[in-house]
Amino acid sequence: MILALTEQQIDALAPDAASIKAGRGLATVTKWPLLGYSQEAIWGHCRGSGSSPYQTAIDLGAMASKCSCPSRKFPCKHALALMYIAVGQASAVSESEIPDWVATWLTKRQQNATKQQEKAERQEANKPVNTQAQAKRKEQRHQRVLEGIEDLQLWLKDIIRTGLMHIPQPFASVVAGMARRMIDAQASGLAGALYRIGAIDLSKENWERRLLEELSLLYLLSESYKHIESLDPIWQSEIRSLIGFTQSKEEVLNTGGILDDWQVLYTSTTEQDKLIRTTYWLMGYHTGRMATYSEFRPIHLRASSETALLGGATYSGTLHFYTSVLGHKALLGEVALKAPHSSPQGYRSISTAQQAYRSALAQQPFIHNYPVVLEEVYLARQGEVWGLADSTDTFQPIRYNEACIVTCLSLWGGSAMQVFVLATKDQWQICATWRENTYKSWDIVLDDE
Amino acid sequence: MNKHITQTALLGTSKRMLDLDAFPASLAESIQMIQSKGGDPEDIFYRATALALTYERAGAETCYKIAERGIGTAGIESKPYPTPEVKALASSLIGAGRVFRLHVYRHLIEHGYILDPEQLAQLIDLDRDHYRANERLLLRHLGGERLQFILQTLAQEEEHKEPDQTLWETGTISERKEVLRSRRKTDPQGAREMLVACFKSNSAQHREDLLSCLEEGLSLEDEAFLSEVMNSDRGAGVRKKARELLLSLEDSTLIRRLGEILSEGLHYGAKVDNNSGFLGRIANKINNALKKTEDWTYTPIEYSDELKSLGFMPVSSVKGEDDNMYLLRQIAECMPLSWWSKLTGLNKAEAVNLLTTHAPFPIEYFNFESAVLNFKDSEWVKLLFKSSYKPKQIEAFIGLLSIAEREQIRIGITETYWAVPQEWFGEYYEPWGEHFSMEVIKTIINASHSYYSEAQWQELALVLHPSVCKYLEQYFGAQEANEGGVSYENQYLMELSRYISMIAEFDKALKAKQ
Numbered sequence: 001m002i003l004a005l006t007e008q009q010i011d012a013l014a015p016d017a018a019s020i021k022a023g024r025g026l027a028t029v030t031k032w033p034l035l036g037y038s039q040e041a042i043w044g045h046c047r048g049s050g051s052s053p054y055q056t057a058i059d060l061g062a063m064a065s066k067c068s069c070p071s072r073k074f075p076c077k078h079a080l081a082l083m084y085i086a087v088g089q090a091s092a093v094s095e096s097e098i099p100d101w102v103a104t105w106l107t108k109r110q111q112n113a114t115k116q117q118e119k120a121e122r123q124e125a126n127k128p129v130n131t132q133a134q135a136k137r138k139e140q141r142h143q144r145v146l147e148g149i150e151d152l153q154l155w156l157k158d159i160i161r162t163g164l165m166h167i168p169q170p171f172a173s174v175v176a177g178m179a180r181r182m183i184d185a186q187a188s189g190l191a192g193a194l195y196r197i198g199a200i201d202l203s204k205e206n207w208e209r210r211l212l213e214e215l216s217l218l219y220l221l222s223e224s225y226k227h228i229e230s231l232d233p234i235w236q237s238e239i240r241s242l243i244g245f246t247q248s249k250e251e252v253l254n255t256g257g258i259l260d261d262w263q264v265l266y267t268s269t270t271e272q273d274k275l276i277r278t279t280y281w282l283m284g285y286h287t288g289r290m291a292t293y294s295e296f297r298p299i300h301l302r303a304s305s306e307t308a309l310l311g312g313a314t315y316s317g318t319l320h321f322y323t324s325v326l327g328h329k330a331l332l333g334e335v336a337l338k339a340p341h342s343s344p345q346g347y348r349s350i351s352t353a354q355q356a357y358r359s360a361l362a363q364q365p366f367i368h369n370y371p372v373v374l375e376e377v378y379l380a381r382q383g384e385v386w387g388l389a390d391s392t393d394t395f396q397p398i399r400y401n402e403a404c405i406v407t408c409l410s411l412w413g414g415s416a417m418q419v420f421v422l423a424t425k426d427q428w429q430i431c432a433t434w435r436e437n438t439y440k441s442w443d444i445v446l447d448d449e
Numbered sequence: 450m451n452k453h454i455t456q457t458a459l460l461g462t463s464k465r466m467l468d469l470d471a472f473p474a475s476l477a478e479s480i481q482m483i484q485s486k487g488g489d490p491e492d493i494f495y496r497a498t499a500l501a502l503t504y505e506r507a508g509a510e511t512c513y514k515i516a517e518r519g520i521g522t523a524g525i526e527s528k529p530y531p532t533p534e535v536k537a538l539a540s541s542l543i544g545a546g547r548v549f550r551l552h553v554y555r556h557l558i559e560h561g562y563i564l565d566p567e568q569l570a571q572l573i574d575l576d577r578d579h580y581r582a583n584e585r586l587l588l589r590h591l592g593g594e595r596l597q598f599i600l601q602t603l604a605q606e607e608e609h610k611e612p613d614q615t616l617w618e619t620g621t622i623s624e625r626k627e628v629l630r631s632r633r634k635t636d637p638q639g640a641r642e643m644l645v646a647c648f649k650s651n652s653a654q655h656r657e658d659l660l661s662c663l664e665e666g667l668s669l670e671d672e673a674f675l676s677e678v679m680n681s682d683r684g685a686g687v688r689k690k691a692r693e694l695l696l697s698l699e700d701s702t703l704i705r706r707l708g709e710i711l712s713e714g715l716h717y718g719a720k721v722d723n724n725s726g727f728l729g730r731i732a733n734k735i736n737n738a739l740k741k742t743e744d745w746t747y748t749p750i751e752y753s754d755e756l757k758s759l760g761f762m763p764v765s766s767v768k769g770e771d772d773n774m775y776l777l778r779q780i781a782e783c784m785p786l787s788w789w790s791k792l793t794g795l796n797k798a799e800a801v802n803l804l805t806t807h808a809p810f811p812i813e814y815f816n817f818e819s820a821v822l823n824f825k826d827s828e829w830v831k832l833l834f835k836s837s838y839k840p841k842q843i844e845a846f847i848g849l850l851s852i853a854e855r856e857q858i859r860i861g862i863t864e865t866y867w868a869v870p871q872e873w874f875g876e877y878y879e880p881w882g883e884h885f886s887m888e889v890i891k892t893i894i895n896a897s898h899s900y901y902s903e904a905q906w907q908e909l910a911l912v913l914h915p916s917v918c919k920y921l922e923q924y925f926g927a928q929e930a931n932e933g934g935v936s937y938e939n940q941y942l943m944e945l946s947r948y949i950s951m952i953a954e955f956d957k958a959l960k961a962k963q
Contacts, residue, residue, distance in 0.1 A: 007540060024541040030950050088537025157491035163461025208455050213502050219495035350512050358507045365503040381519035389518050396512040409599045410570035413523030425506045438567045 002037050002093055003060070003086040004339040006439060009310040010083045013063070015073045023080030029092045035085065036096040042086050043102045044093075046078045056082050057102045059109060061336050066105050141186050145243060148185025149222045152178065156219050164208055172198040188244035193218050217366060237323035242366055247322050252331050257318035260284035262291070262335065263344045265373065265420040266431040266441055267311045274299050280309050281371050281420070281431075282319070282330075283344045290371055291319050291330040311432065312439025314340045325364040328371070343418045343434035346373025350394045357423035369422035369429070376416045379408050388419070388428070399427040404442045411435045451505070454498050462490040467497060476504060523598035530565035531557065538955040543572070545948070547584070548907035552878065552952070554587040560959050563593035573599070617643065622655055629662040637666040645674055653684030660690045667694060672701050679703075692760060697823045699785045707759075708788050711780045714750040714773075715809055717793045735771060745809040749773040756780075767814055778810045782819055786829045798832050805838035818842050825849055834858045848872030855885040860892050867896040869909060878911040886914035894924065894942070906941060910948030921946045 014020045026046060029035070033053060034045035041060055045053035048069065056067040056078040065079035075083075086093055098106070155178055159167065168174045175198035182191035197214045200207060224231065224239045231239065237247065265281040275296050282291045293309075309315065317335030321327055347353035357370040380389035386405060387397040398421070408417060411433060420432040422444075432441035453471045467490070469480050483496045531539060539557065542549040557564070564572065569592055589596060617628045632640035644659055651659065660678065663671055672695065679691035695703045728749045735747050750773065752763045765775030790800040808815050821829045822845055830846045831854055840846050843862065847855060848870060869889060881889070890913065901909075921942055928939065 007537075021544055024544045025947060025951065027537070027541050028947075028951050028954050030954060031947065084537070084541070088540070089534060091534075156495065157489070160458060160491050160494055161461055161463045163464065164459045166461070208458060209451070209502075212454065212458050212498055216495045216499035216502060219492075220499040223492075223496070354510070354512055358509075361503065361507040365499070365507075378518055379520065380515065382515055389515060393515050393518065394512050395515040406573050406599060406603070407570045409523075409602060410573055410595060411566045413566065413595050413598060414520050414602070415522050425509060426511055435566065438570075440570060 001339055002042060002090050003058075003083060004337060005083065005087060005310065005313065007084065007087060008439065009313055010080060010087065012310055013075060013083075013308070014080055015075070019073055019075075019077050019080060022077035024084060026077055026081035027084035027088065029085065029089060031081075032085065032092075035082075035093045036099070037086065037093050038095060038098050040106055041098060041102050042082055042093065043099060044082050044085075046081065054078050055101055057105060058082060058086075059106060062109070063337055064109065141245075144185045145187045145225065148182050148187050148190070149225060151181055151185075152190060152222055153219065156215060156222075159215065164211065167202070171202060186244065189242045190218070190222065190244065192244075193221070221366060234323055234325055238325045238364070241322065241324065241329070249331060252320045252322055253333060255320055257320040257333050258284060258287060258289055259318045260287050260289065260316075261338060261341060262315050262317065262319060263341065264309045264311050264313050264315070265344065265371065267309065268431075268444070271299060282309075282315075283373060284319075285314070285341045285344065288345065290328050291321070292328045292371070293319070293330050293332055310337075311441050312340070312434065314338050326360055326367070343375070344373050344420075346375045346418065346420075348374075348376045348390060349392070350374070350377065350388060350390045350396045351392075353423065354396065369424045372421050372423050372428075373418070374421060375418045377419065378416055379405065379412070379414065388421075388430075397427045399424075399429045399444075401442065401444075404430050407440050407442075408433055411438060411440065450501055454501060457494065458498075462494050466490065467494050469493075469497060472497065472501060473504075476500060520602050521598070524594035526563060526593045526595070528561055528563045528593060531562045531568075532958070534961075535562070535955070535958045536565065536568065538951070538958050540568070540571075542951060542955055545951070546903060546907055548904050548911065549948075549952075551584065551587065552911055553955070554584070554591055555877065556956070556959055558587065558590050562591070564591045566595060569595060622658055626658060626662050629659060630665050633662060633665040637668065638670060640666075641671055641674060648678075653687055656682065656684060656687045657690050660687060660694070663694060664697075667698065669698060669700060672698060676702065689760065696783055697825075699787065699824050699826075703759075704783070704785065704788075707780050707783055710750060710756070711777065711784065711788075712792065714748050714777045715781060715792070716746045716748070717744055717803075717809075731773070735774065744807060747774065747777060750776060752776060770814070774810065778815060781809060782816050783823070784820060785824050786820075786826055786832075797828065798835070801829065801832040801838075802836055805833070805836050818846075821846065822849070827851065827854065830854075831857070844870040845872065852879055852882055852885075856882040858885075858888075860885075860888045862892050863895065865897050866900075867892065868901065868905065869893070874908055874912060878908065881912045881914055883914045883916050886912075886917050887920065889913065890917045890920065901941060906945050907948060910945055910952055913945075913949055915949055915953045918946045918949050 010023075011020050014023065031047050032044045033047065034043075036043055039060070041057055043055070043057040046056055046069075048054045054067055054069045056065070056069075056076075058065045058075075058079060065075040065082075067076045067078045069076055069078055071077065175194050179191040179194035179198070182188070182194060193214070197211065197218070200210050200214065202211070204210075221239065221242055224235075225243050228236055228239055241247065261284070262282040263285055265283055267278060267280050269276060269278045271277075276299055277294060277296050279292060279294045282293065283289070284291070314337070315335040316338040318333035319330040319335075320333055322329040322331070347356070353372045353374055356372065360367060360370045374388065374390075377388045377390050380387055380395055382395060382397075385397050386400055387395045389395045408419075408430070411417070412435065418434050419430055420441075421428040421430050429444050430442070431444055432439065450471055450473065453468055457465045457467045469484065472480050479500055480497060483493055483500070486492070486496075488496070530536075535557075539553045542553050572588060573596075589600075592599075616624050620628065629640055629644060632643065641663065644663070648656060648659070656678075660675075663675070675691045675695050679688050679695060682688050682691065692703070695701050698704065732746075732748055752761075756776070757763075761776060761779045763776065764772050767775070770778075786797055786800060789804060790797050793800055793803060795803060804817055805812075808817070818841060820826075821833070822842065827849045830849050833840055833846065834857070839861070843860070847858070847860070850858070873889075889909075893909075925939065925943065928936065
């Protein structure tokens with residue numbers, strides 16, 4: 001296998017739909033008088049409108065591309081076409097010695113990467129650490145958060161004292177106001193929780209239950225922070241994280257990580273407050289360890305991403321884990337795309353999977369969902385309700401959209417399948433499924449991540 | 450417990466206290482701890498509620514046993530999936546647009562393939578609103594057992610079925626027309642009988658619309674019904690439609706009758722002079738006036754009720770044209786080539802030559818071309834192209850020629866803004882021959898073609914012979930050498946060339962499997 005990607009994953013790399021279309025259109029061998037590959041790269045010449053063909057190359061390690069065409073898109077249609085050919089018409093690409101123009105580019109990339117690494121290390125070494133100022137800032141923030149929590153709890157108590165029948169209207173605006181107060185108090189986690197509360201549809205059935213759950217957990221969280229010193233270190237780290245404190249990336253990266261082949265189970269991208277948040281769920285192939293990794297970038301940098309892990313792909317490398325109760329939250333160390341393993345292994349029994357969810361909830365009541373891989377489960381239906389069933393005919397209702405049902409039926413024809421779900425209290429959310437070389441996922445609305 | 454918590458929450462802790470005794474015994478110790486903290490009622494409420502709801506979440510079983518799964522599994526496929534190469538090329542084409550998608554579907558069906566699960570999932574994933582009925586039908590053939598299974602499971606078989614009797618009885622007029630047209634392709638007689646059975650119960654407009662569907666597969670077997678409609682239907686538009694259809698049947702009774710009437714007034718070869726009587730003097734006058742058509746002679750015919758009922762007009766709007774001549778001309782414009790051949794005693798080629806060089810009426814307004822199109826007479830078209838005559842409706846004429854016949858003609862269109870007519874493509878985009886393809890591409894290059902839509906370029910890519918790619922390459926090369934680059938307009942031609950290569954590769958890959 002020259003390139004360890006599927007066509008859908010290549011589509012996901014494209015900057016826009018027009019590039020996918022153009023790329024696929026160029027993926028005919030007759031347009032490429034030269035095609036070759038090695039362990040490090042794939043390259044080719046593509047006929048263009050000019051007399052000289054465009055020179056296109058792909059660095060297989062970093063999945064970076066280079067092309068002599070004038071396009072400002074990244075990757076350009078020629079790079080995409082080269083990938084499509086490498087995946088769909090691999091016999092047309094022959095292993096050969098790297099041409100000079102590719103070797104020069106790869107060397108330059110390596111040199112740049114090394115230079116940047118050295119520069120970052122020098123900057124870190126030269127940075128004077130003013131521990132006193134740091135401690136002062138830490139204390140100041142702690143006080144601000146406490147003050148914010150005072151206001152929050154006053155507000156929460158007012159609501160419950162008056163009663164939910166008399167919730168201030170418009171509720172979403174009122175909640176948003178308190179969320180902004182939390183941001184001022186440097187408690188972004190509390191602000192996030194408030195935005196979720198503001199998004200609850202008060203016209204739906206059981207709105208009271210949903211609202212009570214969120215309000216009471218928010219109160220519990222704020223109260224936990226007030227007594228944080230009395231908690232054990234893991235819970236201290238967890239509560240700080242939930243409030244909005246971030247653990248230093250350097251600290252996390254300096255902890256011993258876990259080396260494994262990490263399969264990307266699902267990716268989810270959301271926008272809030274001019275930030276784009278992308279969350280990746282990963283699972284270690286050998287260790288079975290579950291991990292979540294989130295990155296944030298400003299909305300105006302929508303197209304670029306530090307990492308851009310591809311759903312369904314496998315990356316070999318180290319993940320470093322934050323201190324947390326469930327131990328899922330992680331940072332990426334050095335990882336590189338590799339040929340995929342078979343689909344990830346998961347629970348074959350729905351009851352066991354549900355037990356895992358409930359145990360997690362008992363350990364960490366603030367979670368809204370729990371990642372689970374299920375295998376040998378079937379799409380099933382009870383009346384109008386769709387769900388998953390295992391070999392013992394245990395049925396779990398699911399939350400889905402029609403595209404999800406149709407895709408699962410197409411890929412699996414009703415037979416046993418593998419899925420990644422986010423387990424929640426009532427219905428489980430199907431997020432992705434695998435079948436041989438095919439990975440399909442769906443955009444879903446998450447209650448929380 | 451939950452009900453109590455909710456009620457307290459709704460009313461407010463100022464009005465109602467939370468009854469901590471209502472909590473389960475297993476939470477008693479935790480509740481005591483909460484109480485011992487000595488918080489205010491709101492603080493106790495929130496702590497207890499968080500405890501209770503989390504307890505419930507962590508203890509709730511949301512899964513349960515079912516008696517059966519409610520859906521089965523798809524049947525085993527009997528047809529093969531495409532090879533990886535065919536699949537990759539098919540994906541590229543499908544992604545390029547609807548025109549190519551239909552091409553891929555048809556060719557995969559032709560070669561006996563069905564879509565593999567991954568392709569099926571991708572194609573079904575497309576918004577169903579983007580699919581038209583014909584696409585859905587093709588997809589149904591390609592979906593194999595799996596698609597059948599999906600449609601049954603989702604109870605959506607109806608969308609992918611051939612239009613059927615139920616739709617005929619209850620559908621909209623558009624749906625009913627589709628049913629009728631579809632049936633006419635496979636069972637013209639059955640379709641006609643279907644129409645006859647309910648014809649009179651439709652409104653005039655619908656009768657006219659449905660009647661137009663008989664154009665598909667029209668034959669002499671439809672004559673009796675059409676004649677009845679033409680003679681007795683109460684709708685003028687319906688009668689007119691029936692008449693039009695009968696006039697497009699070369700051997701119909703109506704055409705024969707008109708031929709008889711015309712033969713009384715139009716003569717070839719026999720001189721009529723020294724006619725006596727009022728009408729005879731008019732005939733002499735006409736003959737003298739039309740010195741160019743000296744081989745043609747004319748006898749006035751009566752504008753009868755019969756001719757009136759057939760829609761012929763008595764008075765000409767052309768300045769200087771005699772009304773009687775006008776009447777004769779109208780009828781002449783309905784006559785097939787076989788009639789002209791019989792009238793003149795010439796073979797068909799000679800008859801065509803006569804009509805184009807010594808027409809019975811001034812060529813400026815004698816529209817015999819309408820008869821060519823009416824009868825869809827490709828032989829007549831071929832003969833016209835062989836002659837020196839330049840057809841006014843050359844595009845429509847070319848549409849009547851077969852692919853092989855088009856290889857013998859020159860297009861000769863020099864308009865600046867010209868688009869390849871839709872009728873040249875045919876329903877199934879049969880590939881054109883090398884000569885005709887070159888004629889078309891040269892005509893396109895000479896015309897201003899940058900306004901063609903993406904779909905039009907793709908349609909052309911389906912039919913143009915691959916040899917045009919080499920011609921285009923040389924053309925671009927020459928342009929680059931002379932002008933330093935390929936012009937903006939010709940970027941589209943480059944796209945066309947690329948599309949043609951894609952189609953050729955796909956077709957080659959399909960054949961390689963064979």
